Amino acid sequence: MGELRAKWKVNMYAWLLLLPSLIFLLLFTFYPVIQTFILSFHQADLGSPEPFFNGIDNYKQMVEDEVFWKVLTNNIWFAIGTVPTSVALALAMALFANKAIRGKSFIRTAYFYPTVVPMIAVANIWLFIYTPEYGALSHVMEWFGKGDMNWLGDQKNVMWAMIFMVIWKEAGYFMIFYLAGLQNISQELYESASMEGASSWTVFRRITFPLLMPTTMFVSIIAFTNSFKLVDHLVIMTKGGPDNASNLLLYYIYETAFSFWDQGMASALTIVMVVLLLLVAAFQFFGMDKKIHYN
Amino acid sequence: MRKVVKSLFAVVMSMSLITGCSSGNSSSTTNAAQGANSSGKTELSFYYPVAVGGPLTKIVDGMAEEFNKENPDITVKPVYTGSYQDTTTKVQAAVQGKTPPDVAVMLSTELHTMMDMDAILPLDDFIAKDGGSEYVNDFFPGFLANSQVDGKTYSIPFQRSTIVLYYNKDAFKEVGLDPEKPPTSWDELVQYAAKLKKDGRYGVEIPSSSFTYWMFQALALQNGKNLMSEDGKKVFFDTPENVEALQFWVDLSKKHQVMPEGVNEWATVPSDFLEGKTAMMFHTTGNLTNVKKSAKFDFGVAFLPAKKNYGSPTGGGNFYMFKGTDAKKQEAAWKFIRFMTEPKRAAQWSVDTGYVATRKSAYAEESMKQYVKDFPAAAVARDQLEYGHAELSTHNNGKVTKLLNDTLQSVITGQSEPAEALKKAQEEADKMLAPFNK
Amino acid sequence: MAEVELRRISKMYGSQKVVNEVSTRILPGEFFVLVGPSGCGKSTTLRMIAGLEEISTGELLIGGKPMNQVPPSGRNISMVFQNYALYPHLTVKDNILFGLQVRKVDKAEQGKRLERVAEMLGIAHLLQRKPKELSGGQRQRVALGRAIVSQHPICLMDEPLSNLDAKLRGHMRTEIRRLQQELGITMIYVTHDQVEAMTMADRMMVLRDGEVQQVGKPLDVYNHPANLFVAEFTGAPPMNTVPAIWLADQAGIELAGQRFLPLPMFHGIKDQTPVVLGLRPESLQPALEGQSMDASCQLPVTVQGVEILGSETIVEFTVGDKLWKAKWNGQWHCKRGETMHVRFDPAQLNVFDGETGKNLAVTTN
Structure with missing residues (x-):
């Protein structure tokens, strides 16, 4: 009896401590998600003064919407283009920055710098770089005797241009996680391996890389979710154009909600995005987690 | 006992945090509401x-x-x-x-x-x-x-604001055109642009991002009619005149090659003009002050060239x-x-x-x-x-405008043909406007 | 083949010399211990032998061949690290076999060696576990196993027992010693614990501030410490010392201005030279009544404190201005403030130079 009471007291104490963050979580995360979920089954656009329940009509319409499929495919390509490359680049940069003997802090700063710059500013910088005729890239291509290219104005190029920019922007950020991860690997392990005469590739493959797996996992999830969350550059650079060639899911949601004023459809799109991200996170956590060593 | 006091303290702290926020909000809204009385x-x-x-x-x-x-x-x-x-x-x-x-x-x-x-x-x-x-x-x-x-x-x-033609008088002189006589028709626009074009300079640029529909509207108006009904319940995207207008736009770069291919960035076009990378441009009067301040050459402003008549949306x-x-x-x-x-x-x-x-x-x-x-x-x-004339404005405006923008960009970037694309856009716009035509 | 020779080896970090001209020769099959307080340069010396640190000046020979420029893996040595350096993501088996896999040793041979090592160390049942599932002692064994399985003739150990509790440490001391003897490896072992050095070493080298203080068999070092530092570093409790004055004409010593002890003659020491006397705690024994002894080898003392440890008793008293400890077998119920006489064998007395701290009786080094 007394034990039960003591236990209850301990639990209550824990709950009380959790209460503030719990309230905020409920208020600003769960409640809106639930509201969005409910709204996604309603017609709530400019044509309907009062929202009314319309079942899965929004989802049906979405399936038939070419633009939806286009932005979804775009987003998948965007993720495939940015996630592995930026993560690999981050790892390479971290290994280099960690090994560098001279100018260590300069190299780190140089790598990290793009991360500190706000996405809006980055977009403006790259807007200039990609400008045809007198943009920085145009000049470089001129030196190589290549013709001018309209990077942002052409459907075939625009996605590559975006992917490249985002990799540049993100890799430095992920590098910081890898640097921290590398610091956590005991120097003794490397000394031990060097006693055995392991080549640096073997050391990387058999020691460094597996021990960085938790970092890789974490960074991959961040990178993947970022590939769905990062759309600021679209506002500045292309507005999703030309003809949706650079449009991404979140920007399309924004357009649907605040330009088309179709709240119902925007909610349905949001739910799709939330489910998508949850699935990926779940796969990464439950599927890959077992193969990863955690200290 | 001390534990209980401590936990109470924690709760009070958290409560005050929350109420602190909400009271802040409510006070500001009441201020606004009470403003009148x-x-x-x-x-x-x-x-x-x-x-x-x-x-x-x-x-x-x-x-x-x-x-x-x-x-x-x-x-x-x-x-x-x-x-x-x-x-x-x-x-x-x-x-x-x-x-x-x-x-x-x-x-x-x-x-x-x-x-x-x-x-x-x-x-x-x-x-x-x-x-x-x-x-x-x-x-x-x-x-x-x-x-x-x-x-x-x-x-x-x-x-x-409205759209006007900006032109570089120095460039006109350079190629032997009268700087006081800007092009007044589509044909002249093409002729002049061809003359003005040289390595590193295009004849004319019409921006095709952000306000693509607006520029298209200008061409459509010059070729006869506006794109929508006054009550905003109908659009007329696929009329032969509008197909012709869009074809003209595409031809400027594809056929006559006096305009850069692909989408021309809204914000880049004035810079191109100021840098002498294009001799003429369609742009908003909102840029007058900017161009006036920054142009290092003598420039002129003119009516947009006419087809059937002059025309520009506001x-x-x-x-x-x-x-x-x-x-x-x-x-x-x-x-x-x-x-x-x-x-x-x-x-x-x-x-x-x-x-x-x-x-x-x-x-x-x-x-x-x-x-x-x-x-x-x-x-x-x-x-x-x-x-x-009135700027494109309909019911379900955001959606209709984006549809038209996307369609225009798809044609401008060579992904589809004017007639076909505008027909499809018309069909979709009709669907978007259907609830307002009941 | 497995002889290791250090010739005037030094290590500099910038202008700071952390190891100063260390020379020694370690014989094949020998258990050689580098011992000293932290910061004495013993680990650095070991790492220079391993090839993990560059040798600033001097020469390292293994099996007669110069090794300064040879990478660690070419030196035919294995190493056990202080924190074991087990790969946390690999099983015990893979940890042990890592080196063999890197060297592309034949699979069948790998299996054979693994089996033998696992049996030798009693870790056969742990092979599929990961390091975090092992106790400290088990990890230690795996680290040993990894060193042994390579079959290198030389093994380096850097404070391998410092993470274990006292009881396990004692156990592992004997085990490591046994393995070394069974396998006939040359062992170079670093520790700050003089007990480990005393109990395990064939020979030991005492280091201080990067300088060699003494090299020798443990008992020689214990009985004839080369200087005051070694004297006070070895033994538990350490050697008792007290300043005194050498009286040449009387062939004796004046202690604290009072005592006069006749001593064997030390040649070449000037009259009135300040010296330091040193006596091991176990060299001081109670002077029992009836035992006739030269009075000059007795000291009247007043007991300051007593620790009865069961099998032995530590008695504390002051000599001059120093607190001395005597270690007696059995249980002695002395009382604080009690006066008594302690005796010692003058042959066990160490006399150090008052200025340099050198043992006046020991000539080596």
């Missing part, structure tokens, strides 16, 4: 966007201050709300939260959207009480077109008033709108910002006369207003 002084909230460069917030604040001085019983509080898009979003949020601003400047094309939301007030009663139609009729019809539906006026033109922002505010405030808001659009202020606004003065009488003002005399280009925009 405290001590008889009427407080007005005024949302406005800034879409062009320059110290516009300062000018707006100055004008509001002047108004407050003239009307001691009213205090206008200008709230800068970002871009046009941001402003619309904020107004929308405020309307849904039942605390609409008393007056706001939004795109003239938001008319149908705002009506569908049942958010805006028709202004006819105020106009009637305040001297009648004489005031309204003083505005250029091209500007007023986006304000009126079914004979009712819903907004008052404020910061307005653009920019109007004053709106909202339902759900109390009568006293509405009176005050109307007073403020009148104040802001007085001829001398409209003239000053135009001189300060480069926007086209919205009223005919503004051009009779001394300051405006002087401005036009020093800078004849300003008069070109005014004179072209004779051929000015």
